[in-house]
Amino acid sequence: MADAGIELPEGYPPAGLYVGAVRVGNHLHIGGHGPVRNDGSMVTGKVGDGVDLQAAQAAARLTGLQMLHTVREELGSLDAVDRVVKVFGMVNCAPGFNNTPAVIDGCSQLFLDVFGDDGVHTRAAVGMAELPFDICVEVEALFLLRDEN
Template identity: 55%
Template sequence: MPWRRTSAQTSGDASAEQRLRDHGIQLPQVAPVAGVNNVPIVRTGNLIFLSGLGPAKPGGGLFTGKVGRDVTVEEAYQHARLTGLALLAVLRTGLGSLDKVTRAVKVLGMVNAVPEFADHPKVINGCSDLFIEVFGDRGRHARSAVGMASLPFGITVEIDAIFEVS
């Protein structure tokens, strides 16, 4: 099956840390988690579960609004990319290096959208495309992209992810 990859097939891919440098990608500072009873990262065995994050503005604050009314698909794509960068920052902080990632496993992308909006996958591609840019073929993952009536703080997107690590 073409979507299945073994570690032998992906081990020759370039280093994730080197890809970040080569592509000029800067990861943001890790922000504190909004809740009191949850943590940003949990490892069990060789899996890492990352809590859902939203799109932080570079100067502070969050991108908010309803996609399909206040925010375009293109803007929301960029918000999903920013959220992906934040997820990678948490992952790097927890692991010490993104080179310990053997593959992205699953992404759940939630879009704060008007009821008639139907392009959720196009929005969450902002995060998925980033993971492939950073990890190469190891960045391909299973994914759900769904619409929500609202998200915390009115953010445009929230994304969580699962990674396999060595």
């Protein structure tokens, strides 16, 4: 990842009574993550009303980086990941904004950049009227782990 200029953020604690990841067999379920910067501030607002597509894609990428931080913390290394299975992306969007797949592409492209062909995944990208703390995106994911982990 460092060769590709990708650095993981510091991470942040869950905002409620849950954990960021749960391992079940050879699957790692990553709970909802948002676009939190290293200084603790969040990327907020509604896509299509104050947040443009490029900013939303960058927020989705940041969210993916936060998720990868959680994976590394949970497993010790991203090398334990065999493939990305599924991504579920939620976009805080203004009425009439329906290009949610393009927003979540920011996260999906990151996973492709990091894992190559093993980053190809199934996905949903849905629009929401509101998200916690007014964040502009929230993403969950499912990872398949290598057998030796």
